[in-house]
Amino acid sequence: MMQQYMEVKEQCQDKILFFRLGDFYEMFFDDALTASRELDLTLTGRAGGNKEKVPMCGVPFHSADTYIERLVHKGYKVAICEQMEDPKLAKGLVKRKIIKVITPGTITLENAVASKQNNYIGCLNEKEGILSMALMDVTTGECLWADCAASVMEDSLFDILAVYEPSELIYAHMGKDMDAVREYLRSHLAQCTVTEFPADDNVDYSEQARSYFPPEDFAAATAAGDCIGMLLDYVSDVMQSDISHINSLEHIDNDRRLVVDAASLRHLEITQNVRDGGRRGTLLDVLDKTQTAMGGRLLRKWLEAPLIRIADITRRQDAVEDFVLHEIMRQDTADVLNRIYDFERILTRIETGTVSPKDLVALRESLAVIPQLKNVLAGASADLLHNLNDRLQTHDDVYDLLCRGIKDEPGLVIRNGGVIRDGFSPELDEIRSIAANSHAFLQELEEKEKEKTGIKMKIGYTKVFGYYFEISHANTKPIPDYYVRKQTLVNAERYITPELKEFEVKVLTSQERMLALEYKLFGDIRRQIQGHIPAMQATARAIARIDCLYSLACAAYDNRYVRPSLNTKATISIKDGRHPIIEKYLKDELFVPNDVTLNHEDHEILVITGPNMAGKSTYMRQVAVLVLMAQVGSFIPAKEGSICPVDRIFTRIGASDDILTGQSTFMMEMKEVSYILKHATSRSLLILDEIGRGTSTFDGMSIARAVIEYCLKHIHALTLFATHYHELIAMADDSPKIKNYTVAVKERGKNIKFLRRIIPGGADRSYGLHVARLAGLPESLLKRADVILEDLEKNGGAPVPAKAPVNPAPSPMGDNLFSSPVIDKLLSVDVSSMTPIEAISFLYNLQKDAKEGSGIQ
Known part of the structure; x- marks a missing residue:
């Protein structure tokens, strides 16, 4: 087994290998040392062929997601090595292979990424003096691109990195320019994981990428085509799944957007405050009234890249004004949006095969309210809202499939069953019926056989012989031909029939068969939905835009904003x-x-x-x-x-x-x-x-x-x-x-x-x-500063020589009356604004200071 582990580990030297052994993912050697430290796991040892034991730690496979998420957020990559056959049926060592790799930029676990924030993975590529960059959010299917001359990299590229903050970056053909990028990342994006992409000069990456996106969108990305293709190739290889859900391509176009550089975004506190980088006290915090995670992510992008064309701005203003002026429409929209889940990311998990039963319920509930949203927006007058309403589809086929196939409250994980609704599959219904009503079925079968043969009998069961019909020797009636003798007793014979044998097979394997069939049916439902993903993504993006417009309207109404x-x-x-x-x-x-x-x-x-x-x-x-x-x-x-x-x-x-x-x-x-x-x-x-x-x-x-x-x-x-x-x-x-x-x-x-x-x-x-x-500096210091300032102004800014302080002989009355701290305090207080208690307290303290200054006890 350790030899098998070492062979697998050779394929992923820069990753922490989660090696499946029964009900656990185990880690060995340096991986175990790292994981035990980062995850606070108990470090143990295992015999590995040498005298000393091999360092080892592990996590239960059913709760591995939490541990993987923590490692990935710390910048590590995790390779998942699964058992590829049933250990009960395997001859010799169980076959194992890496089924996927999870990296900071490709993680799709439900709670691993902030719901209202994108998680980008980036790619850099230089070709003939042109530097290209592609950014992709695998959880939403979006891809962005930009290019610039390598000579102005620091101005253009670093701004993009600062705004989009990729959690992972790959690069190819960068040469010495990558040194500057690494230096920037080290000081500004330390959590970004950087990997060199082994580009193959014989592969046309641009051509490979072409099929993912609409032709008109990809045509504009001539120089960046290879960069986009490399990123798609890397993501596909890492995730080991279909990534056709990545189908939205957008140019980071400075001619159509207001460019706000990274320093200005920070100074103005648009999406992050200057204190701790959080969103409290930012413009995003003020304007974000979105009801969906999809809308929250889009609003952030709107603030980071505002519009520049008056026609585009006016269309949004018209839609916002429509919501502001029509309170009922605004409230109805909020009621509907509040019931829509983040199905943009759910669609990604459907595509990549990581969707859970809970996700499908959330998708079904989201689709259920889309007709209501369309009805609400039908009364809108703004052109943009009408356009978005036309882009909303109800996806009746998918909704019907989910209603028929998934229970209202399914089990949390498909491997434990309890997910597929009764009536969806006759075969599954039968197995469930057998498992749940085996006793009733046996009684019914017994009565049916008694009536059919006229022979008194009873059904019994032993672990050795299984189910049987027992007929005593007192019954002299002929035994039917389809009764097969199984065992002879002193006073009776035991028989089995094809129907009873079939029932025995079904009941003894029903639980295992039920779980396997549910898993298969769940997979069938997932594959049927996959064909509808592009259309549902378009609906999700339209909902996000509606949510953003609603959010801006709510902020305007609540805070008394006006339309400029x-x-x-x-x-x-x-x-x-x-x-x-x-x-x-x-x-x-x-x-x-x-x-x-x-x-x-x-x-x-x-x-x-x-x-x-x-x-x-x-x-x-x-x-x-x-x-x-x-x-x-x-x-x-x-x-x-x-x-x-x-x-x-x-x-x-x-x-x-x-x-x-x-x-x-x-x-x-x-x-x-x-x-x-x-x-x-x-x-x-x-x-x-x-x-x-x-x-x-x-x-x-x-x-x-x-x-x-x-x-x-x-x-x-x-x-x-x-x-x-x-x-x-x-x-x-x-x-x-x-x-x-x-x-x-x-x-x-x-x-x-x-x-x-x-x-x-x-x-x-x-x-x-x-x-x-006002800041409370000592009065003596301020007086000295006054003197210095006066001298500076007289001398035209020339430095003033320091003078030794003069110490006059102490007077029996203390300091000069007109420069004493007592007089200063007396002159600084506003007596008319003091309460009687405050005045008495002030007078008491003043007298105390006067006594101390004069030496009187």
Whole structure:
């Protein structure tokens, strides 16, 4: 057996081998050491031919899915080696072979992949200077592709990797370029498993892939054809099953979608927050009211790749508005969608042979409500909803098959039976009847034989002779010819008849035959459904789109969003806009709305000044998020808005470094700025926050001013530029396209209050010390900072020499009256806002401080 194991292991050296032995999957040698560590299994040993025992651990085969899922999520690949014959019937060693391999990108287990998130496996291939990439979600049947010149790989490819986050990547013919890809994955997608694909130069991978997809879709993928074919070849080989359900091919087309690079998606918190990478506090979290997992996955893709063509956006807006205006239709749609399961992934499990009885029940219940959904949408007025309704099919043949074939509450696993409905198979009904009613059948047979022969008899059973008719010697009537003597006793003879023998065979093997027949019938049902999979996938995708439109409508209705108008004048005009994420999570105060105007005439660049924490970044992110929402087809949180679709949104916000690659905060900032200036166009929206702050003041200010000048002269993008360098407000005097805006602040002595309003004009200072005071820095430190600031301003920024602190002789009255901590505290408190108890407590503490300062006990 160990020799057989070693021969199988040779075929999968880079995988953990689950080797079937009876009721367990066993692992040996290094696989056992790894699995015991990662799965917290008990490590044992087994004789392997040498003096020392072979390391060994195992898991029950009926619960192996859970363990496989945990290993795959840790980045391991698992090979399943099954027994290919019944051990009871095998002569010698049971034959075994690898039936499938499960990898991070090909896992289809029910709970292994997040329901509202895609799980992509990617492929990279370089040919004649063109780099191609294919991405596939085997759980849904989708395939995406893109290509670019290898020289711009870092700009295009890395953005795609960051957005789609493949869990597994294969590559071929990449050469030295793969080193850069590996370095990127190491620092940004560490969980991605990377494997080299052994491409055969004699195989036409493009031609192999052609049959999977509609001809018109595949025709566009000329350069990427080989890459797509390699990925299909790899997935088919790993899964060891038919993968014809992969039939949707889509180009990652920057001409038809708004491109939001990875950094901007992160800064704007579109689908992942910046704190822990989760979805709480993201735009997706705010807008996701989807009722199905299919809709949830699609909405995420809509947010990551919004539309760019006004006609496409308008169609979505019309559908969203239809739902918003018709509450009954919206509620009825929710009631139906809530009863639809993730049958897009169920169809994949049907195709790959891993479907469970519970899956088929879920598919049946989903198909049952599609007619109701069609009835609801029949009353819609939006063209897109009518189009989607026409694409919904009821699949009556499949629904009827599932109703006839599968019980209402079947067993959890097919191997335990109890799945096929009574009446579906006469043969199965008979076996079940025999197993359940064997005693009644025997009584009925006994009475029938007594009546037929006129002989008194009884039916008996022994383990040695089986079932028999016992006739005593007192019965003198002739015994029929079809009675075969089986045993002679002192007072009686025992006989068997063909009918009794047939019953004996059936009853003694009924349980085994029943399970085998149920398994066969379940497989027949699965194969009959396979022919309908492409049509049902189209229905599932239509349902996902309906769910997304419903979700956007619910968010609009619940949060008081309005429909923005679309224009072709390169203008963004929003009145009383609100940040959709912040206003949802703001608990103690109302969100302050703000206006924005951007155009190429007199508002091309807005220079925004004001203190930290006043709302500059929020305002700029808000503009970007509202534009993105509008191009998704969503309504926006504003009083009104008119938006011209932009081709790209770029953001440079926040401070972060990259420790893994040794890049400082300032270097990261400059690289992001470089990327933006290289790719932005006059149709882009730029959000630039605090450019130049990671270096010295004059260096930073110089860079900031030069960036604004470059944007004004070469790019002409609509730009929001926030800065602490209030000296930059003078640039508005030199160009009519630059406008100054600032955050309204209310000053009161050395304290300030943020009003959160963006108003025309520029700030004449940065309010840094005011913000430091709000943060609670020691008052003595702030006073020293005031002195340093005053000297710096007098000296034009020249450094101030440090002075030794002067220690005046202590006075019997303590510190000077007008600079003591007691006076500072007294001046800082708002007496009119204090309660009597707070005033007494404050006075008590003040007196205590005064006594300590004067030395009085």
